[in-house]
Amino acid sequence: MSKIFRTSIFVLVALSLVLAACGAPATEAPATEAATEAATEAATEAPTEAVVEDPMAMYAPDAVTGDVVTAGSSTVFPVSERMAELFQQEGFTGNVTVDSIGTGGGFERFCVAGESDIANASRAIKDSEAEACAAIGREPVEFRVGTDALAVVVSSSNEFVTDLTKEQLGKIYTGEFTTWDQVDASFPAEAIQIYSPGADSGTFDYFVEAVVAPLTLNADGKADTGLGEEAVLGLEGAQFSEDDNVLVQGVVGSEYAIGYFGYAYYVENADTLKALNIEGVEPNQEDVDNGTYPLARPLFIYSTAAIMQEKPQVAAFIYFYLTNLEDNIIDVGYFPAPAADLDAAMSAWETAVGK
Numbered sequence: 013m014s015k016i017f018r019t020s021i022f023v024l025v026a027l028s029l030v031l032a033a034c035g036a037p038a039t040e041a042p043a044t045e046a047a048t049e050a051a052t053e054a055a056t057e058a059p060t061e062a063v064v065e066d067p068m069a070m071y072a073p074d075a076v077t078g079d080v081v082t083a084g085s086s087t088v089f090p091v092s093e094r095m096a097e098l099f100q101q102e103g104f105t106g107n108v109t110v111d112s113i114g115t116g117g118g119f120e121r122f123c124v125a126g127e128s129d130i131a132n133a134s135r136a137i138k139d140s141e142a143e144a145c146a147a148i149g150r151e152p153v154e155f156r157v158g159t160d161a162l163a164v165v166v167s168s169s170n171e172f173v174t175d176l177t178k179e180q181l182g183k184i185y186t187g188e189f190t191t192w193d194q195v196d197a198s199f200p201a202e203a204i205q206i207y208s209p210g211a212d213s214g215t216f217d218y219f220v221e222a223v224v225a226p227l228t229l230n231a232d233g234k235a236d237t238g239l240g241e242e243a244v245l246g247l248e249g250a251q252f253s254e255d256d257n258v259l260v261q262g263v264v265g266s267e268y269a270i271g272y273f274g275y276a277y278y279v280e281n282a283d284t285l286k287a288l289n290i291e292g293v294e295p296n297q298e299d300v301d302n303g304t305y306p307l308a309r310p311l312f313i314y315s316t317a318a319i320m321q322e323k324p325q326v327a328a329f330i331y332f333y334l335t336n337l338e339d340n341i342i343d344v345g346y347f348p349a350p351a352a353d354l355d356a357a358m359s360a361w362e363t364a365v366g367k
Contacts, residue, residue: 067367068331070324070328071324071327071328071331071332072102072103072328073099073100073102073103073104073328073332074102074103074104074105075328076104076106076324076325076328077104077105077106077325078106078323078324078325079106079107079108079109079325080096080106080107080108080109080129080130080323080325080326080329081109081111081127081128081129081130082096082108082109082110082111082128082129082130082131082132082313083109083110083111083112083113083117083118083121083122083127083128083130083131083132084111084112084113084114084115084117084118084119084121084122084128084130084131084132084133084214085112085114085115085118085132085133085134085213085214085215085311086112086113086114086209086213086215086254086255086256086273086274087115087134087160087213087214087215087256087273087274087276087311088132088133088134088157088311088312088313089110089112089132090274090276090344090345090346091157091158091276091311091337091340091341091344091346092110092130092132092313092333093110094340094343094344095329095332095333095336095340096108096110096329098332098336098340099328099329099332099333102332104325104328104329106325108329110132111128112254112255113212113254114209114210114212114213114214114216114254115131115132115133115134115135115212115213115214115215115217116211116212116213116214116217117212117254118131118132118133119131119133119137119138119141119144119314120144122145122150122152122314123141123142123144123145123148123150123152124144124148126148126150129315129319129323129326130313130314130315130326130329130330131152131313131314131315132312132313133214133311133312133313133314134160134213134214134215134218134274134309134311134312135214135217135218135309135310135312136154136310136312137152137154137312137314145316149318150316150318150319151316151317151318152314152315152316153314153315153316153317153320153360153361153364154312154314154357154360155312155313155314155315155330155333155334155357155360155361156310156311156312156349156353156354156356156357157311157312157313157333157334157337157341157349157357158310158311158337158341158346158347158348158349159300159308159309159310159311159346159347159348159349160274160275160276160308160309160310160311160346160347161275161295161296161299161300161305161307161308161347162215162218162219162222162272162273162274162275162295162307162308162309163272163273163274163275163277163278163287163295164176164181164270164271164272164287164288164290164307165263165270165271165272165273165278165285165286165287165288166263166267166269166270166271166285166286166288167263167264167265167266167267167269167284167285167286168264168283168284168285168286169267170267170268170286171267172192172198172199172200173192173195173196173199173288174286174288174289175288175289175290175292176195176288176289176290177290177291178222178223178226178290178291178306178307179227180195180196181223181290182223182224182226182227183195183227184204184206184270185206185208185219185223185224185243185244185247186224186227186228186240186243186244186247187243187246187247187248188227189204190203190204191203191204192204192268200268202268203249203268204268204269204270205249205251205262205266205268205269205270206247206249206250206251206269206270206271207250207251207252207253207259207262207263207269207270207271207272208244208250208251208252208259208271208272209252209253209254209256209259209272209273210252210253210254211241211245211252212254213254215272215273215274216241216244217237218309219272219307220237220240220241220244221235221237221240222306222307222309223307224237224240224241224243224244225237225239225240227240228240228242228243256273256274256277257277259271259273259277260273260277260280260281260284260285263285264281264284264285274345274346275287275295275345275346275347276344276345276346277345278295278345279345280345290305290306290307291306293305293306295307295308297342297347300347301347308347310349310353311346311349313330313333315330315364316364317363317364317365320361320364320365321364321365321366327361327364327365330361331361334354334357334358334361335358337349337354
């Protein structure tokens with residue numbers, strides 16, 4: 013075999029090996045293309061929408077536990093009691109305590125003893141009460157929850173009185189009028205039996221300020237609530253109670269009795285009581301909304317940002333309370349707060365919890 017022939021064979025063998033090595037990837041291309049297509053299809057089929065979590069889910073009744081302690085106004089009590097029942101029906105497994113001890117008593121427990129999470133109030137917090145809260149490191153946050161029309165009532169058996177002026181009512185509760193014929197000569201000459209919430213009640217405070225104080229003037233000729241309180245509390249034979257149900261029973265028991273309390277208690281006992289018009293105006297939704305009923309007042313609950321942040325169950329309860337007022341406030345026997353005030357209450361809640 014010639015040298016040239018051997019060299020040619022060597023070249024051909026080498027060339028065939030090179031071509032074989034270069035051709036291997038070509039046989040694997042289809043698999044690579046299939047994998048690419050599968051990856052593309054998987055990417056195409058992947059969900060395009062991200063799951064959005066409800067930022068308020070953490071405040072759902074069934075998402076929190078622990079205790080919620082509320083105390084205060086007997087007037088706000090029916091609203092808070094309803095909300096507590098609904099909160100538990102919606103899945104809250106903790107305890108909600110609602111104590112009816114009067115607005116003043118509620119602020120004392122909240123601002124002095126520091127024992128409650130929420131104070132129920134039928135008037136705005138006083139400066140002295142806010143100062144007491146500050147002394148124990150509490151900064152009250154106010155939530156407007158409704159409007160109450162104070163109902164002045166007599167027994168349904170009373171057939172002689174349907175309307176009183178604020179002045180007549182004030183003279184009854186300062187002791188200037190002691191018999192019904194002094195109020196109006198056509199009324200019977202029978203002693204007026206007086207019933208009133210006690211001095212710890214926000215209803216008492218409001219009544220004194222709105223009805224009695226204008227008749228109890230100080231040395232400067234200005235309405236004096238202190239003198240007004242003394243006049244009412246000094247009435248001989250008057251009956252006082254922080255429990256509105258006690259007042260209801262007292263008034264129902266005599267056609268010559270008179271009393272006052274939150275509208276809800278009148279509604280609850282409308283079959284045995286008669287609500288009087290004041291200055292010729294009936295206590296109803298329309299007259300409260302248009303501002304003509306002279307004995308309408310705001311209702312509140314109070315807590316603090318610190319309490320709501322430390323106790324998510326309190327924040328959840330207040331959120332539930334505010335968002336369910338529209339469906340329950342009228343049914344309970346009160347009137348809705350103005351929309352702007354309800355919006356402000358929700359904004360206050362959002363600020364308090366850091367939303």
